[in-house]
Amino acid sequence: NAGVTQTPKFRVLKTGQSMTLLCAQDMNHEYMYWYRQDPGMGLRLIHYSVGEGTTAKGEVPDGYNVSRLKKQNFLLGLESAAPSQTSVYFCASSYSDRGEVTNTEAFFGQGTRLTVV
């Protein structure tokens, strides 16, 4: 049981390049999230999804796009990378209880360390 797996673990991009970060979970969770973590700023929500085919914006969505074509996968895209997007990106997933939002426990991937130069 792998839990939440993020690929890649490290990446260096040049300004203007694009890339996709992949998050895969094998726990059949409905909810999935993408966060970025910068020093002293905690975890900031970029986008999230409450089920296959649905996505929504979090608190810092600009410059990112997401897709949830399959329940187990949540992709985060950077169309034109900027140095301000240098960060550690975490994906997380959680379950819901009979359609209610419980958010009792979110499981995190190991993170993707992205540097944009």
Added chain:
Amino acid sequence: GQSLEQPSEVTAVEGAIVQINCTYQTSGFYGLSWYQQHDGGAPTFLSYNALDGLEETGRFSSFLSRSDSYGYLLLQELQMKDSASYFCAVGDDYKLSFGAGTTVTVRA
């Protein structure tokens, strides 16, 4: 939107007790959670309060007062391995939002 406030850092000695407070403002509320993160690793779940009161899990306890929009995490019998960052998080309208984190440093 949501906002969560917690102290930025706390230092204590081994064996001591540390309380990390968290106050929140949110449009909806589905519970207050706590997570631990060691040195940039993956955050891991510690506890969750949906209702008022105290939840105890070993050396860690978490408290919630919904009327005061306030909660705390209590770390007892501190050990060196408890040196980490601790985040409070609120579930709100399907989102899970985190505070900026409290860095706990345990000294010998």
